[in-house]
Amino acid sequence: MPHVGAPLPAHLLAWTAADGELVPAWLSDRDRPWLRELLAEAQALAGKPLGALATHWARSEPDPRAGRRWRIAVHVLLAWLRGAAARPAAATLRQALFAAAAELDPEAAWAQVAAARGMAVATLQEQLFADLPEQRPVPALRVDGSWLLLAANQALARGMLLPARSATLALRGASRAVLRTAWLHGQGLQVVRSHAEGALVTWQAPVQAGRCGARAPGRGLLALLPVLPWAQHFELRARVGLRGAAGTVVLATGDPLPPGPEPRTFDSALEAQFEAAFRAAAPAWQVVREPQPVLTSSGLAFPDFALRPPGGEPWWFEIAGLRAACALPQKLALLELPRCLLALPQAAVPAALAGHPRLVPFGRRVDPDAVRQAIAAASADRRAGPG
Numbered sequence: 001m002p003h004v005g006a007p008l009p010a011h012l013l014a015w016t017a018a019d020g021e022l023v024p025a026w027l028s029d030r031d032r033p034w035l036r037e038l039l040a041e042a043q044a045l046a047g048k049p050l051g052a053l054a055t056h057w058a059r060s061e062p063d064p065r066a067g068r069r070w071r072i073a074v075h076v077l078l079a080w081l082r083g084a085a086a087r088p089a090a091a092t093l094r095q096a097l098f099a100a101a102a103e104l105d106p107e108a109a110w111a112q113v114a115a116a117r118g119m120a121v122a123t124l125q126e127q128l129f130a131d132l133p134e135q136r137p138v139p140a141l142r143v144d145g146s147w148l149l150l151a152a153n154q155a156l157a158r159g160m161l162l163p164a165r166s167a168t169l170a171l172r173g174a175s176r177a178v179l180r181t182a183w184l185h186g187q188g189l190q191v192v193r194s195h196a197e198g199a200l201v202t203w204q205a206p207v208q209a210g211r212c213g214a215r216a217p218g219r220g221l222l223a224l225l226p227v228l229p230w231a232q233h234f235e236l237r238a239r240v241g242l243r244g245a246a247g248t249v250v251l252a253t254g255d256p257l258p259p260g261p262e263p264r265t266f267d268s269a270l271e272a273q274f275e276a277a278f279r280a281a282a283p284a285w286q287v288v289r290e291p292q293p294v295l296t297s298s299g300l301a302f303p304d305f306a307l308r309p310p311g312g313e314p315w316w317f318e319i320a321g322l323r324a325a326c327a328l329p330q331k332l333a334l335l336e337l338p339r340c341l342l343a344l345p346q347a348a349v350p351a352a353l354a355g356h357p358r359l360v361p362f363g364r365r366v367d368p369d370a371v372r373q374a375i376a377a378a379s380a381d382r383r384a385g386p387g
Contacts, residue, residue, distance in 0.1 A: 005079045005151070007222070008159030012075055013242055014068040015160065015249075022240065022247040024156050026256050027069050027149045034063040035145040038073055042081065043141050050085055051134030054078055069152070076152045080143065085136040093117070093128055150258035157225060157257060160249045164218030164238035165205045172198035173232030177263040179293055180302050181227045188220050191293070191300045198233070199293075225251075226260020268321055270366065271304055278368040284310045285372075291316065294340070296333035303340065307375065315375050316340040319366055320348075335359065341374055357381065 014025035027035075045053045057078070062070035093113065100109035114124040143151075161167075171178055175198050182189040182201055193200040205217035221238065228234045228251070236251040251257065266272040266289075279287055291306035294316060303316035316339060320331040328348060334340045335358055346361040353359055358378050360370050 005076065005083075005155060006158070007162050008072060008075065008155040010159065010163075010243060012072055013156065013159050014072065015242070015245075017245060017247060020247050022160065022242060022245060022249050024153070024160055024249070024255075025069055025072075026156070027073065027152050028256060031066060031069060031073075031149060032145050034065045034070070035073060035148050037063070038070075038077065039141055039143070039145060039148065042077060042138060045138045046140050047137050049135045050078075050082060050138055053081070053138050054134065072156060073148055073152050076155050077143075077148055080151070081138060082133060082136070084139045084142070093124065097124075097128070150256065153256050154225065154258055157251060157255075158222050160240060160242065161218045161221045161225070161238055161251075163242060164203075164221055164240045164249070167203040167218075167221060167236060167238035169201040169203070169224070169237075170198070170235045171201070171231050171233070175199050175231050175234075176290055176293065176302070177227045177230050178224060178234070179300065181223055183300055183302065191295075203238075225257065227263065229257055229259035230263060267304075268319075270321055271319055274319060274366045274368065275305070277365070278307070278371065281368040282309075282372060286314075288314070294334075294337060296330075296336055298330045298333040301330065301334055303334065307371070309372075309375065312379070313339065315378075317343070317371065319343045319362075321345070341371065341378070343371070 015022040016025065017023075041056070042053060045056070057074050062068070066073070096113045096116070097109060100112050103109075104112060110121050110124065114121045117124065169178075169182075179191060179199055179201070182191070188205060189201055189203045191199055191201050203221060205220070218238065218240070221236075224236070228236065231253075233253045234251075235253070236249075238249045238251075240247065240249050266275075275287060275289065278285070286306075286308040288306040288308070289304070291303060291314070293300050293302050295301070301318070303318045305317040306314040307317050308314040316334070316337065318331065318334050318340070320327070320342060331342060331344070332350075332353070334342050335353075335356065341358045341360060343360040343362050343366045346363060349359065349361050358374060360366065360374050362370075
């Protein structure tokens with residue numbers, strides 16, 4: 001799916017109020033006939049200035065089959081066309097013309113530049129400002145009705161969440177990608193409960209003094225939208241105020257929302273190299289990539305692997321690349337868990353933790369034998385018990 005654009009502007013948001021809920025006016029299969037005609041109109045003006053197409057639609061009456069959904073689709077399609085439109089090199093034409101005009105009279109300057117470019121003067125005049133946004137040519141369409149339907153719904157959902165002040169999110173099954181996104185991007189998000197089957201997340205809009213924060217309190221929720229469809233079941237309930245209407249926006253499994261890109265298998269080449277090396281060195285061990293999150297005193301944590309020796313219990317293992325030094329305290333909190341190992345760059349190991357039995361220093365790569373030795377030593381210590 002092409003890149004998801006900006007949230008729909010407030011004046012274009014459309015919903016139906018029912019029992020305290022603000023139900024988005026989703027586009028669906030019933031809209032495909034007029035969406036096809038809308039795309040055909042854009043295709044018919046390919047090569048013409050984008051401003052001409054925008055003016056045409058601004059003066060047109062909405063399709064009676066679409067109602068308020070028509071302007072939503074028009075807005076999203078125009079945004080895509082503007083992003084995909086070619087940007088002619090008109091700036092070089094202007095520079096050449098200004099340079100010629102400094103030495104020649106205007107008519108001679110036009111003629112000289114046009115001749116140098118192998119074009120007529122009239123063509124040069126048409127192209128002189130062709131790089132301005134509304135003068136760029138309408139591009140040939142590379143999207144269809146299915147894409148436009150989903151893109152419009154995504155923009156609608158983003159627009160309706162933007163003014164949210166609080167929300168709850170219930171997840172069940174395959175929830176790790178959503179929880180990790182919430183942890184990475186969701187200021188104000190807090191995991192209330194996490195277990196093997198799912199999780200419950202709450203969100204509160206942060207208090208911000210800046211103008212942007214006041215205009216868009218729900219921006220912290222928007223990062224979740226592309227990953228929600230990857231969960232087996234989700235229900236997001238957000239309290240919003242929209243153009244004087246207050247209520248709850250509910251997004252749930254089955255809503256016509258597009259999934260974002262498939263979550264990455266690895267966060268870094270370091271993790272990929274370790275898994276390949278560990279599997280080769282210990283083929284009898286079970287290696288689980290991205291197991292369920294765990295809770296520490298610093299909040300939710302996401303170990304990279306669960307490593308289970310033959311006939312034994314799993315050990316959580318986290319490789320901390322530490323792209324940001326401020327992440328170190330959260331990583332060190334993993335050592336609170338008795339069955340968790342942490343790999344740190346040698347230079348980042350705190351002096352107080354040098355020699356910690358469950359801390360594995362590494363250089364360019366993480367040594368799988370060092371990890372197995374640390375697990376064996378920690379297992380022996382656990383069997384020996386205190387004293």
